[in-house]
Amino acid sequence: MQVQTVPETVMQTEITNSAKLTDSLNALAMKTVKIKELYVELRKYKEELAKVHNMSYVASKLFENEKFNHSKPANGRRYTDFIRNLSVNLSFYSQAGYEKLRTIFTLPSLTSIKNHLAKVGCASGILKNALAEIQHKISEGQLSEATLSLDGMAIKKGIHWDSKLKKYFGFDEFPSVPTAENDKKNGSVATEALVYYLVSLDGRWKTPVAYYFTNHVDSKRRAKLTTEILVECANFGVTVTSVVFDGLPTTNLPHIWVLI
Template identity: 30%
Template sequence: MFLKVRKNKFFPEVRKFASNLHFISPRAYGFIRNNFKTSLPHVRTLARWYQHINGEPGFSSESLQALKHLAKSKSPQRWICGLSFDEMALRRAIEWNGENYLGFVNFGQQLESDNLPIAKEALVFMLTCLNGSWKLPVGYFLVDRTTSEQKTSLVKTCIDLVSDCGVEVVSVTFDGRAANFAMAKLLGCKLDGDLNPVFEHKLKKIVIFPDPSQCLN
């Protein structure tokens, strides 16, 4: 059976299966991993697989390395940042670069499918320093559409990666898309009735800030 670990490393087939499943449904991934113990890698392992260099889709290893250097320059204090994300429209097109076809959905671990959709948006994650004067894009994903569950998983992964670099995320900002508000509820926020714009992740409280200018559209 291919769901085996070899010298603490996962076979390529397992990497593809795990990455694809986690992107399509983090909840289903968690269910399968919990019921089959350690047959699938931990989500922190997936987070490392999401990292890429040279401008490829995923969380940027170069940006994360830059954050580590910034964190060292601030020590023993910490940089405090707000995380924002947004979808940017793309012209839908397929191009050949001499090795691969580009333009399909890509979240850092290329999905394999004969019916892979063409990406129509780039989902971009940006850090804005609140006790300094810098901004840093930390990753992007080529998407056709993203569900609230997928966004919840990506936001948590981004916060974990940034925190591992020694930088603290205290807020998350997004526009008025319905999937974003559904994501906020999945994170544990309440946006109607008794308002609670705060969620807890790894014992740290983080505030959400829906962008008013976008919510009015």
């Protein structure tokens, strides 16, 4: 019995076709795996997007900040006004607590916050930028009537250099013995801050409008400062209905009589 042999060319063609078919199947299998991976990734993004939509306003801003700044070096990060203002407020509550938050979120350093605040005119004296902000609130329909409160607050003794104003701060601004401004040895370091702040009668806003570093202010000086602040309040459209002396019970009466 004679066995028919398959021509070599036909066999080679079959082998080639089989190899091509195997390659096609492998390529389809790889595409299927990639499609499955993309599907899983899309579901993950969809879940994250749903979480973003359910976030509070602050959480969504923090999330956007992380996406933008997390992978960047410290000198290449850029923060929105919202993140900067949030960081300023948080650092005022507790610097140690703020540093702990910075291990979790990408936030400005304390040095960056200080440099940012250096641009704001907040040197001791009457804070006209704060009064301007109150004036803006009044123009938007908020109540213009307010009480002016005065309080003496103990502070930690210390001298600080303001690089913008080229001036030292922390000395008593009303010394009993006059001293030269640049006399650092004889200058008396302040132990308290005399703070004036306005509170709207409806309680919708409360803002410091002046402060002074001091050890002691006599009644005449305090009356003069209070009068100057009352005049500035009127200039910015604030109607002061009363003056409250908070935390100064033993020295208020002479102050009141001088004002009268």
